[in-house]
Amino acid sequence: MKTPPLIALCGWLVPGSGYVVLGHTARGLTVGITIIVLFVLGLLIGGVRVVDPPPNFLADPVRAAINKPWFAAQLLTGPIAVVAAAAGRNEAFVASHARVNEIGTLYTAIAGALNLLSIIDSSWRAGRKETSP
Amino acid sequence: MNIMLLAAHKAYTYVPFVKPLPLGWTHWYLLLLPLCLAIAVVYKSIRCQSMRRVPRESLVLFVFIVAVMMATAGALATLVNYLER
Numbered sequence: 148m149k150t151p152p153l154i155a156l157c158g159w160l161v162p163g164s165g166y167v168v169l170g171h172t173a174r175g176l177t178v179g180i181t182i183i184v185l186f187v188l189g190l191l192i193g194g195v196r197v198v199d200p201p202p203n204f205l206a207d208p209v210r211a212a213i214n215k216p217w218f219a220a221q222l223l224t225g226p227i228a229v230v231a232a233a234a235g236r237n238e239a240f241v242a243s244h245a246r247v248n249e250i251g252t253l254y255t256a257i258a259g260a261l262n263l264l265s266i267i268d269s270s271w272r273a274g275r276k277e278t279s280p
Numbered sequence: 281m282n283i284m285l286l287a288a289h290k291a292y293t294y295v296p297f298v299k300p301l302p303l304g305w306t307h308w309y310l311l312l313l314p315l316c317l318a319i320a321v322v323y324k325s326i327r328c329q330s331m332r333r334v335p336r337e338s339l340v341l342f343v344f345i346v347a348v349m350m351a352t353a354g355a356l357a358t359l360v361n362y363l364e365r
Contacts, residue, residue, distance in 0.1 A: 185318040194300040243300030261322040
């Protein structure tokens, strides 16, 4: 039942939860908390608008990802990035510039990249469990 | 002009998530330390078979990343200074 795609989906929905589902609770909590803290720190540094979705993202996702590759990395953190992107559309949130924006974007994008790493590893572990006798 | 900038900087109120951290902070590079620590912790949590080894190994990796970044920055600064002469 714990198939690699299901574990990958769990890992995307809640960072680190793929490991928890597989029984690696300590690993999942360590990875998940670190990724979420990193993402939230990025939002605290640069404001919510560091998660800046490109225009026409849903209509032409490939071109949008090429135009703003940081957003593709941020999106890998999971629904938290989607919520931040939706909230950032509100004009009340102030956009950051220069180095503050760069560091906030870097934090959130690295959080997504680390989550991709954990998704791949947990899915691979799930596949190995499935094939082992 | 500098007085006006200073006054604007002092008048700025930081609101978490809504407004970014105040600009003009000169020690921005210190913000790279938590980033390096998070990378080391996640990487070693994934790689290590036993979670007992993670704290020590991630600390070693963290120190290694910071040392290599500092060495690279020093080498690049030396190169820039040499080329500017």
